[in-house]
Amino acid sequence: MAVTDIFLKRPVLAISINLFILCIGLFSCFKLPIRQFPQLSTAVITINTSYPGANAHTIAGLITTPIESAIASAEGIDYIKSSSQPNTSSITAYLRLNANPDLVLLDIINKVQQTSNLLPNGALKPIIEKKSDGSTPLMYISLQSKTLSPQSMTDYAIRSIQPQLSNLEGVAKIDILGGKKYALRIHLDPLLMSAYGLSAEDIMKALSQNQFITTAGQVKNEYLATPLSTDTDLHDLKQFKKMLINCSDGTAIRLHQVAHVFLGAESNDEEARFDG
Incomplete structure (x- = not known):
């Protein structure tokens, strides 16, 4: 006996099942998220190292190359870009799609620490940061003054403005661009x-x-x-x-x-x- 015969002989059962499926469909329609693009998780991890007084060639040989070679084997990295400038080495690791950025960050930190004995004595400790796909700045606030110097405005922004904005709900990070610290x-x-x-x-x-x-x-x-x-x-x-x-x-x-x-x-x- 075919399945259709059951519904033909029992119309009430068929109507009940159809209504049940219709209700589930309507309920699901209101719960489905609406997005312009698919939800994808992408992130980058940056490693910045300062070596005061060194030229770009020295930075590339003594800092960028050892760190880049160490983190290349970290799980979850898609590709790496680096730049060596006077006094500064900058390395950016782009993660694979939907990779766990926290686990990759921990792996990179461990590998960078293993290369600390290979770096020159005058080099500062590498600064490692994780930036997600939602880390694009959403707001810029400009500070201007006709009486305060750039150093005074920077000091005021660090001491007063930055802590208050950091306490706001939903604020992840605040950067001061163009600041001149005392x-x-x-x-x-x-x-x-x-x-x-x-x-x-x-x-x-x-x-x-x-x-x-x-x-x-x-x-x-x-x-x-x-x-x-x-x-x-x-x-x-x-x-x-x-x-x-x-x-x-x-x-x-x-x-x-x-x-x-x-x-x-x-x-x-x-x-x-x-x-x-």
């Missing part, structure tokens, strides 16, 4: 340094020795214990200018005598403009 800049005078018999290495050594913090134990009595610490850290521009560089033959040579010391921008290589 930095102590020291412009050495070669003629004065030569007159005092100093070199750039002497200045760097003095700077490192005056930024030293350590514990020196503690002093105890029957009722009280007082911790001791050695803090040579300098805190303002005036202290840096008066920093002792050398003291030979009873003559103290201070930093402001051989260099121009001032507060400026950490870097002038980047600048952002809005509406002209």
